[in-house]
Amino acid sequence: MSESVYRVLVVEDDPHLAAGVVENLRAEGYEVDGVNDGRRAVDWFDTHSCDLIVLDVMLPGMDGFAVCSTLRSRGTTTPVLFLTARGDAADRIRGLEAGGDDYLAKPFHLQEFLLRVRAILRRWDWYRASTRTQGSEVLKFAGNEVDFRAFRGRSWNGEVQELTEKEAMILKVLAEKPGEIVSREDLLEKVWGYDVFPSTRTVDNFILRLRKRFERDPANPIHFLTVWGVGYRFLSGDES
Amino acid sequence: MKRTRVFQMTVLLLVIVSAVTVGYWLFDQHVRGVEKTTALVRLYDQQSAAARTLLAAGVPVEQVRTLLPDLYVGADQVALAPQRRAALLDEQQRRLRQYSWEGGFFLFALCACIGVIFAALRAETRVLNEQEQFLALVSHQFKTPLASLQLSLETMGLRQLPPEHARALMDRMLADLTRMATMVGQILDSSRLSHGRMELKHEPVLLDATVHRVVSQYLERAQTDHISIEAHVAPQLQVLSDPIAVDAVVRNVLENALAAVAPVGGGKVTLTARAVGSEIELAVRDSGIGFRPSDHEQLFRKFSRLNAGAGSRYYGTGLGLFIVQRLMQLSGGRVSASSEGLGRGAEFLLHWPSVPVPP
Numbered sequence: 001m002s003e004s005v006y007r008v009l010v011v012e013d014d015p016h017l018a019a020g021v022v023e024n025l026r027a028e029g030y031e032v033d034g035v036n037d038g039r040r041a042v043d044w045f046d047t048h049s050c051d052l053i054v055l056d057v058m059l060p061g062m063d064g065f066a067v068c069s070t071l072r073s074r075g076t077t078t079p080v081l082f083l084t085a086r087g088d089a090a091d092r093i094r095g096l097e098a099g100g101d102d103y104l105a106k107p108f109h110l111q112e113f114l115l116r117v118r119a120i121l122r123r124w125d126w127y128r129a130s131t132r133t134q135g136s137e138v139l140k141f142a143g144n145e146v147d148f149r150a151f152r153g154r155s156w157n158g159e160v161q162e163l164t165e166k167e168a169m170i171l172k173v174l175a176e177k178p179g180e181i182v183s184r185e186d187l188l189e190k191v192w193g194y195d196v197f198p199s200t201r202t203v204d205n206f207i208l209r210l211r212k213r214f215e216r217d218p219a220n221p222i223h224f225l226t227v228w229g230v231g232y233r234f235l236s237g238d239e240s
Numbered sequence: 241m242k243r244t245r246v247f248q249m250t251v252l253l254l255v256i257v258s259a260v261t262v263g264y265w266l267f268d269q270h271v272r273g274v275e276k277t278t279a280l281v282r283l284y285d286q287q288s289a290a291a292r293t294l295l296a297a298g299v300p301v302e303q304v305r306t307l308l309p310d311l312y313v314g315a316d317q318v319a320l321a322p323q324r325r326a327a328l329l330d331e332q333q334r335r336l337r338q339y340s341w342e343g344g345f346f347l348f349a350l351c352a353c354i355g356v357i358f359a360a361l362r363a364e365t366r367v368l369n370e371q372e373q374f375l376a377l378v379s380h381q382f383k384t385p386l387a388s389l390q391l392s393l394e395t396m397g398l399r400q401l402p403p404e405h406a407r408a409l410m411d412r413m414l415a416d417l418t419r420m421a422t423m424v425g426q427i428l429d430s431s432r433l434s435h436g437r438m439e440l441k442h443e444p445v446l447l448d449a450t451v452h453r454v455v456s457q458y459l460e461r462a463q464t465d466h467i468s469i470e471a472h473v474a475p476q477l478q479v480l481s482d483p484i485a486v487d488a489v490v491r492n493v494l495e496n497a498l499a500a501v502a503p504v505g506g507g508k509v510t511l512t513a514r515a516v517g518s519e520i521e522l523a524v525r526d527s528g529i530g531f532r533p534s535d536h537e538q539l540f541r542k543f544s545r546l547n548a549g550a551g552s553r554y555y556g557t558g559l560g561l562f563i564v565q566r567l568m569q570l571s572g573g574r575v576s577a578s579s580e581g582l583g584r585g586a587e588f589l590l591h592w593p594s595v596p597v598p599p
Contacts, residue, residue, distance in 0.1 A: 014384045015410050020391035027399060060503070085383035107387035112395035 006121055007050040010034045011067065012083065013059055017106075021083075021113075026113060028114060038062030050078055052120055055119065057084035059097070065098040072099035075101040077165045080119045083108070086137050101192070116181060123190065127169055130176065139175050141223060141236035144214045148172055151222060153213070161213045170206050174224070174234035183231035207232055248360055249352045258346045280328070284320055287311055291318045328583060345546075381423055382443070385416040392416070426559045429488070430542065431564040440570050442484035444595040447472040447520060448511055455511070456491045458498060466506025469499060473513040479520045479592035481571040486592070489567050489575075492560040493524045493588050500528025500586060507585075515594060522590040530579040530586050539577055540565040568592075 008025050012018035013036040023043035025032045031047070032090045035041050041053070053071075068080050079101040084091065087105025101118050102124075131137045131148040137147045143156035151168050153161040157231050161172070166196045175180055191203075207226070208215035211218040225233045266436050287308050295305045295313070304313045371497040392409045395401070401409065451473045468480045478484060494509065507527035514521055530540065542562045561577075568575045570594050579586040 014388060014457075015387040016416060017384060017391065019397060019412070024395055083387075085380050106383045107390040110398060112393055209409070228263060 005031050007031045008052045009050045010054045012056040038067045041067050053080045068098040181227050181233050255353050288318045303454040367503045374529045385419045430456040430559045445483045445486045448475045450486050465502040467501045469509045471511040485567045489564050492564045497526035501526050519591045520594045525590045527585045530584045
């Protein structure tokens with residue numbers, strides 16, 4: 001973990017639970033802020049920024065999913081860990097579609113919660129570090145261009161592509177090892193970390209989305225290749 | 241549920257009886273009708289043949305007519321007598337009329353039965369859905385205090401805490417337990433009230449004592465939330481009800497008022513009682529978040545939480561006002577609510593029958 005202090009925003013309206021979460025995160029060495037209202041959470045980002053949002057779903061003012069979607073639409077890419085009393089699969093998927101990174105159902109185990117917080121921050125650390133060095137923040141292949149730090153790209157036909165952070169992360173993992181096979185499990189571990197999704201099929205869906213964005217013929221891909229039963233391989237097209 | 245079952249079985253029995261009757265008619269019409277016609281044809285043939293033989297033998301027509309009254313005997317022809325024919329037709333008509341009336345009635349009964357069964361099935365499905373929803377909501381309500389309790393306990397297990405922090409955590413856990421105990425109490429009360437299993441006493445209750453007791457239990461919480469509570473209840477006012485019910489009603493209405501004021505950062509709750517005719521009125525006025533006039537209907541409905549978590553520190557079960565309304569109904573009183581709109585406070589009026597003064 002890097003030496004700098006991470007800042008975490010806890011959005012939870014139950015005073016006891018909020019206090020418990022805040023105290024524990026502080027005890028772990030994080031700098032923590034707390035708000036108890038969905039709308040206030042969105043407003044908080046007008047003047048502040050943080051490394052992680054711990055977001056309750058059932059919130060007054062605006063529910064957690066809406067908070068997450070609003071932040072994403074405003075370009076905030078801060079990772080989100082949802083906390084909710086509803087833990088069914090449909091709800092998890094809704095949370096992840098809204099742009100969440102992980103999902104924890106109440107009541108949860110303190111150590112699991114801390115572990116997940118650490119894992120999310122580690123993944124983002126890796127992403128930031130790997131896009132920080134000169135030349136690594138932009139990927140160019142076969143007329144496509146992706147700016148990893150702006151989460152934006154331009155495809156071969158000149159169309160501007162707004163990437164989600166997950167798409168950008170997957171692309172980064174694949175592009176770091178051009179020509180090599182990356183397994184679905186590796187992608188899951190690196191991009192999501194835990195058992196957030198019920199199956200590795202989710203990765204397949206994200207690959208399909210990347211193909212639609214950057215392949216000339218998404219049905220016959222030449223850059224994002226499936227290696228049956230194993231995973232994926234990325235070819236920039238500049239290989240001899 | 242048991243009554244519905246008995247009713248359904250009765251209806252099923254009726255349907256079976258109707259079906260058997262209709263079957264019997266078909267059998268009757270088929271067998272008896274055919275038998276009767278065949279017998280009549282045979283009789284008519286035999287009588288006609290006999291009449292012809294008698295006529296041929298030179299028996300006078302009048303004598304043959306007397307011998308065979310069912311036949312019309314002319315000089316050169318023999319036929320079934322018109323009155324006999326009419327009687328036969330009448331019998332047929334009567335039978336048809338019977339079928340159409342009784343059949344129509346049974347058809348109506350059958351349709352009614354089908355309708356009733358359908359309605360009963362729908363009612364049962366609704367009850368099942370409500371129960372399922374109840375369970376889902378109840379379990380959902382418990383998850384937040386449970387999560388808080390688990391978090392506090394695991395924090396104590398994981399970390400070396402200074403005594404004052406440990407004490408604070410224990411207070412928090414006790415508060416979570418109280419919260420859950422209140423929920424359990426409310427859920428049990430509402431379940432008993434829904435099924436009408438609560439029998440209330442009707443005795444004089446001093447409103448002043450109840451109000452002051454309940455208010456004193458909420459003063460600390462009100463202070464934390466910057467809410468002032470004022471109670472103006474004359475000492476002699478007595479309502480005719482059950483002391484436990486009056487306590488529960490005042491407690492729930494006050495709790496509702498505090499939960500409505502807390503989200504706006506503080507304010508005032510006033511309880512004022514007075515005698516109005518043969519009733520005692522307790523008005524609970526708050527300066528809280530209020531409600532839209534259109535939401536009035538929903539207020540007293542089970543599990544309706546208009547200001548669900550709206551900045552409130554206290555999670556309601558959505559059962560408090562439902563309990564209030566049912567208890568007031570059972571005490572022979574009533575409750576009503578009004579608000580000028582969102583953000584403009586609300587007023588709850590409770591009316592109990594007053595204790596009659598002896599002449």
